[in-house]
Amino acid sequence: MGVLDAVGIQFCNECNNMLYPREDKVNRVLLYQCRNCELNVEAERPCIYVNKLISTLNEVKQINTDVVMDPTLPTTSHINCPQCNANQAVFFQSYSTRKDAKMNLFYVCKICRYKWTCSKSMNSRLIAVSLRSLKVQNVSVVGSGLMGAGIAQVAAQTGHNVVLNDLNDAALGKAQKGIEKSLGRVAKKMGDEGAKFIEDTMSRITFTTSVEETAANADLVVEAIVENLAVKQKLFADLEAGASAKCILATNTSSLPVSAIGANLKDTTRFGGLHFFNPVPMMKLLEVIKANDTSDEVFQAMLDWGKAMNKTTVKCIDTPGFIVNRLLVPYLMEAIRLVERGHATKEDVDIAMKLGAGHPMGPLQLADYVGLDTCKFILDGWHQEYPDEPLFNPVETLNKLNEEGKIGMKSGEGFYSYKKK
Numbered sequence: 001m002g003v004l005d006a007v008g009i010q011f012c013n014e015c016n017n018m019l020y021p022r023e024d025k026v027n028r029v030l031l032y033q034c035r036n037c038e039l040n041v042e043a044e045r046p047c048i049y050v051n052k053l054i055s056t057l058n059e060v061k062q063i064n065t066d067v068v069m070d071p072t073l074p075t076t077s078h079i080n081c082p083q084c085n086a087n088q089a090v091f092f093q094s095y096s097t098r099k100d101a102k103m104n105l106f107y108v109c110k111i112c113r114y115k116w117t118c119s120k121s122m123n124s125r126l127i128a129v130s131l132r133s134l135k136v137q138n139v140s141v142v143g144s145g146l147m148g149a150g151i152a153q154v155a156a157q158t159g160h161n162v163v164l165n166d167l168n169d170a171a172l173g174k175a176q177k178g179i180e181k182s183l184g185r186v187a188k189k190m191g192d193e194g195a196k197f198i199e200d201t202m203s204r205i206t207f208t209t210s211v212e213e214t215a216a217n218a219d220l221v222v223e224a225i226v227e228n229l230a231v232k233q234k235l236f237a238d239l240e241a242g243a244s245a246k247c248i249l250a251t252n253t254s255s256l257p258v259s260a261i262g263a264n265l266k267d268t269t270r271f272g273g274l275h276f277f278n279p280v281p282m283m284k285l286l287e288v289i290k291a292n293d294t295s296d297e298v299f300q301a302m303l304d305w306g307k308a309m310n311k312t313t314v315k316c317i318d319t320p321g322f323i324v325n326r327l328l329v330p331y332l333m334e335a336i337r338l339v340e341r342g343h344a345t346k347e348d349v350d351i352a353m354k355l356g357a358g359h360p361m362g363p364l365q366l367a368d369y370v371g372l373d374t375c376k377f378i379l380d381g382w383h384q385e386y387p388d389e390p391l392f393n394p395v396e397t398l399n400k401l402n403e404e405g406k407i408g409m410k411s412g413e414g415f416y417s418y419k420k421k
């Protein structure tokens with residue numbers, strides 16, 4: 001992790017505008033000059049790349065197609081590609097020798113190579129933001145279940161180098177198939193570019209069972225393994241031993257206290273929570289959790305990375321359920337209790353919340369979707385922790401369905417049947 005590497009485009013210290021290269025013929029040196037103010041500085045390196053538009057100023061079709069390979073161009077993660085929605089684009093300014101020419105930035109998506117241009121006000125905001133950003137480029141994900149695979153997929157889709165880790169090859173093989181399937185659903189909306197998009201995204205993911213390999217080059221490791229405090233603590237100790245001092249360590253836990261998971265680390269300031277939602281490729285939210293010791297710099301880097309993942313981030317302290325699950329758990333459980341009392345059918349409860357509250361799924365459908373084992377695990381843990389809170393009291397139907405092995409969509413049956421007829 002570090003500030004963006006040296007870039008070919010320079011920015012004015014005074015007004016943040018782009019500097020233009022100009023040759024000082026008398027002294028035979030390359031200068032960078034601001035068109036806005038008087039700033040005039042000598043270039044550190046006497047060499048520049050020029051990405052020239054071949055015909056008219058707004059003719060975006062003729063941008064050099066190799067432009068994303070230009071090592072000197074800055075990359076921004078703060079604008080989404082109009083075609084594939086990825087947020088990894090290189091940008092550069094239109095080439096013009098006229099002093100009064102409008103400042104116009106051109107973008108090329110690093111993922112699907114789509115080209116576009118943007119308004120001036122947007123440009124200055126993007127330049128400022130992209131220069132400020134810390135860089136998380138190498139992302140490792142531990143745990144290749146539904147959540148881990150989804151996080152790895154989105155990280156690769158948004159241009160990160162990803163290492164996905166699990167205990168055995170069978171789990172990794174399953175995850176690989178799942179990611180390919182999900183990418184296929186995204187790609188089919190992309191027309192001819194779809195196949196290349198899948199190929200490029202998959203090429204950014206390395207699958208491994210080695211914790212050393214997972215930690216070695218990571219700027220950030222996200223853990224999404226079984227919800228067991230001791231197992232998570234041991235994993236983070238192993239990761240910390242193999243990771244660089246700057247590597248951020250984060251947990252995707254949905255039910256355990258974040259600070260407790262990181263409590264045994266030597267450096268607890270590099271640790272925090274990154275809570276994603278299922279299905280990760282579709283859900284726009286990321287909860288970013290500040291644990292007891294998370295440093296401001298690490299917290300900011302986690303927020304920045306969330307944006308680079310094309311998610312909307314919300315901040316929360318380390319409190320049970322954070323924001324979403326603290327509200328979702330009582331809601332789902334109350335829905336089951338309402339049906340238990342015979343006040344309405346499960347179908348009507350689901351229809352009511354879909355059409356009356358605008359939810360994409362009703363609460364019983366959603367409970368089946370996240371898994372009734374997960375629902376029970378969270379509820380039991382919170383009930384144990386807060387025995388006086390009636391919202392977390394055990395729910396009879398939930399226990400019964402778990403005993404019968406009917407744990408929702410993944411088992412073929414829960415509140416509803418998902419068996420193929």
Ligand SMILES: CCCCCCC[C@H](O)CC(=O)SCCNC(=O)CCNC(=O)[C@H](O)C(C)(C)COP(=O)([O-])OP(=O)([O-])OC[C@H]1O[C@@H](n2cnc3c(N)ncnc32)[C@H](O)[C@@H]1OP(=O)([O-])[O-]
Pocket residue numbers: 182183185186253254276277278279281282283325328329332333360361366370374375376378379
């Ligand atoms: C006690 C409580 C316990 C709480 C547990 C908490 C767990 C955890 O901590 C928090 C959570 O996750 S909380 C849970 C939070 N989660 C929620 O609350 C979820 C709420 N539900 C939803 O937002 C929507 O119902 C879905 C997005 C799931 C499905 O969308 P839909 O419109 O209803 O139906 P559709 O026909 O299927 O899909 C339509 C199109 O979408 C695309 N696409 C879909 N999946 C994709 C994927 N995996 N990949 C790629 N693409 C995917 C695809 O293009 C597809 O078209 P296709 O032609 O079929 O390829």
